[in-house]
Amino acid sequence: MENRTEIATLGEFGLIDHLTRNFETHNASTVLGVGDDAAVIDHFGRQTVVTTDLLLEGIHFDLMYTPLKHLGYKAVMVNLSDIYAMNATPTQLTISIGISNRFSLEALDEFYEGVHIACEKHGVDLIGGDTSSSQKGFIISVTAIGEVAPDKFVKRSTAQKGDLICVSGDVGGAFLGLTLMGREKKIYLENPQIQPDLENESYIVGRLLRPEARKEIVDFFAANNIVPTAMMDVSDGISSEVLHLCRQSGLGCRIYEEKLPLSEDSRKAAYKFGLDPTVCALNGGEDYELIFTLRQEDHEKITLNEDISVIGYMTDPEEGTKLLTKGGNTFDITAQGWNAFQK
């Protein structure tokens, strides 16, 4: 039988000590970590990058199909993704949690195991946080901190007319994973005897539950002297992010439907669920890929990287924000985004 240790037996400080016992700091910039009023960082003449995200049970995740270890991993990844989206390197992290008494210490340990794996993978130090009881639901707040050489960060607002619009990896998979899990949950709730049918769906399920922040892409930029003119991460869907880049840069765009990168697994899943793969690629969120713009003269530098797709280009604002379909039609891009799918 599973062990269950009540969190109340440790007290707040005992709990923090317990949860952070396996976290060692690796970065020289981490001067002082967990255990004081605040942590101290020395970025040695580099600039500090800061991002924060709130993840709430019932809004951002469903514990019915989200293992706690994956949740811890994902809570870290979605924040690291924002740091990479600035062309920066994540270095430190704080994590605060609010938990109701239905969580045991063992459950929290699982969550922190996922946090630990994600931090280790990206060389990030856990330097602080807060723990609290909550009246209802699991509340997670993560702040990630990174560093970047002075003024080498990449904003959303600096794309230029004519720049190529590129996206890393493939998109739509996380949304299809969410669709699958929603379907299986419904079947299960109607008949708990039926085991979920996740066979052959490990790719899209992994995209949803275990996203990867795209460190390799930022490393590739550094190794190949590439500086994107603008960049952000794909959390709400390509449509929504493209519109952000256009609005903040004061430009328009053309996106080619045929260039949207979808995995074979995602495409198959879309057909199986009776969904249009293009709609999934455009409006499905939570893929945590990077979308960025590039000067045309830098095109050659990315051609050998199969993990980067050129999906369109930036135009004058008067030309609008348009999708060119495979059939030759032109549509206005509208941001349905991730939230719309939740309704």
Place this chain on the structure above:
Amino acid sequence: MENRTEIATLGEFGLIDHLTRNFETHNASTVLGVGDDAAVIDHFGRQTVVTTDLLLEGIHFDLMYTPLKHLGYKAVMVNLSDIYAMNATPTQLTISIGISNRFSLEALDEFYEGVHIACEKHGVDLIGGDTSSSQKGFIISVTAIGEVAPDKFVKRSTAQKGDLICVSGDVGGAFLGLTLMGREKKIYLENPQIQPDLENESYIVGRLLRPEARKEIVDFFAANNIVPTAMMDVSDGISSEVLHLCRQSGLGCRIYEEKLPLSEDSRKAAYKFGLDPTVCALNGGEDYELIFTLRQEDHEKITLNEDISVIGYMTDPEEGTKLLTKGGNTFDITAQGWNAFQK
């Protein structure tokens, strides 16, 4: 009649634009603020200090007697207090909120007005955050960032034997304010006709609802070449904090009951409620004063500051952590802390 604008009419990005429209950045170190994947800070050869706190409705605050403007102010202050407790200067802040649909835009505006006043008062820039709907309750997560000259931060673990233990301002008031509000809430719930009797209690109510982070104390240190040997802020109560300083510094202590600083208002309130003022001073939390240790030879430097009280001194660990009462008795200090009062 009061205006009520539904938040859903703005969308997430419209909401963020609206809430942050009055926030200008003042610090040269704020290179990039709200509106991108992350914010960018340049602390110009100084070290970066980071702290984070989660504030949850029903756990940390009760909206029945907490005006939203005060709540916004307090959410900022409790984080700035942690930065000052490192002997550092706060410079930036991120704030994330989760809100249910019972909150109107006007209510959120009130909350952000309090955030704004607190930020302006301490010269702090709001540089980011996250907004989300919540299934239940108001969720607030704040991360404060500050700066300090290299290695000039003050930890909890570096007090020395013989050091004086000092505390700023007065303590116990916030707990007495909480006691009063709890009492008045109970009376009101039993009979909504009865108006709360808060006359003559504005001091303790203010201590609870509108705490002030002790910038003046840290400024005083700088102006008078004082570097405390250890420091933290008083959020859980003097007893709890003294035990932290002792444990983390590997020492014991003597605290004198007669030296505990209580305001006349707090003392009167304690007697009125039938409480021991000393217990309120020791175990009442949320005063957000600074508790610090000082080399004895620095004593002269603080004698002219009436806002600083010496309450005891650090000893060898073998001598334990003791309170010497006015009557000449000696007791072990136990951490009841703020949480105990909640039960």
